[in-house]
Amino acid sequence: EVRLVESGGGLGQPGRSLRLSCAASGFTFDEYAMHWVRQVPGKGLEWVAGISWDSGTIAYADSVKGRFTVSRDNAKNSLFLQVNSLRAEDTALYYCAKVRYPSTTSSYFDYWGQGTLVTVSS
Amino acid sequence: SYVLTQPPSVSVAPGQTARVSCGGNNIETKSVHWYQQKPGQAPVLVLHDDSDRPSGIPERFSGSNSGNTATLTISRVEAGDEADYYCHVWDRSNDHRVFGGGTKLTVL
Numbered sequence: 001e002v003r004l005v006e007s008g009g010g011l012g013q014p015g016r017s018l019r020l021s022c023a024a025s026g027f028t029f030d031e032y033a034m035h036w037v038r039q040v041p042g043k044g045l046e047w048v049a050g051i052s053w054d055s056g057t058i059a060y061a062d063s064v065k066g067r068f069t070v071s072r073d074n075a076k077n078s079l080f081l082q083v084n085s086l087r088a089e090d091t092a093l094y095y096c097a098k099v100r101y102p103s104t105t106s107s108y109f110d111y112w113g114q115g116t117l118v119t120v121s122s
Numbered sequence: 123s124y125v126l127t128q129p130p131s132v133s134v135a136p137g138q139t140a141r142v143s144c145g146g147n148n149i150e151t152k153s154v155h156w157y158q159q160k161p162g163q164a165p166v167l168v169l170h171d172d173s174d175r176p177s178g179i180p181e182r183f184s185g186s187n188s189g190n191t192a193t194l195t196i197s198r199v200e201a202g203d204e205a206d207y208y209c210h211v212w213d214r215s216n217d218h219r220v221f222g223g224g225t226k227l228t229v230l
Binding site for chain 2: 035037044045046047050057059061062095100106108109110112113114115
């Protein structure tokens with residue numbers, strides 16, 4: 001059974017940093033690209049970042065480029081999102097998501113975690 | 123950047139057909155995927171590649187994609203279909219993923 005479990009959210013002060021994690025199990029993690037998607041409570045989905053299976057291809061939404069860094073540790077079946085220079089508008093539920101097909105970055109998302117909530121406030 | 127436009131809400135009576143549109147420039151050249159999200163839950167894939175259903179998704183869910191509009195169609199709508207629906211594409215030009223703003227389906 002595929003499982004994605006996010007952690008690391010919480011209350012962060014403006015300008016500070018947080019590191020989000022996503023622990024994956026139930027599939028061969030190092031064969032699949034992974035993504036982060038966020039959702040402001042009561043609002044829509046916003047794609048944040050994606051990373052290929054080998055970390056060779058990384059992409060960011062314009063809204064977070066330069067402040068967020070996505071990475072992965074295939075040996076530990078883990079995905080990360082380093083969130084720097086926190087802003088109020090970063091307050092959201094952050095989901096990690098797995099792509100359907102291995103060895104491709106263009107596929108849709110077939111599994112999602114339950115999300116970790118980031119609240120930015122002083 | 124590529125933009126997907128969805129109506130904020132669609133309402134339909136039980137047993138009727140609901141259609142949720144997703145507009146984008148020349149969207150027919152892209153593969154469109156659809157997710158269903160119920161309150162307090164993570165999104166669930168209901169259609170991929172315009173009209174393919176993952177296993178476990180009822181045949182009542184179908185899709186099309188032509189010109190500048192992709193459409194998710196839900197036939198014989200049930201109360202359990204009430205949810206937010208999001209369309210999603212890959213923008214090849216910048217390797218970005220794009221979501222529509224979401225449509226709240228209300229079953230009257």
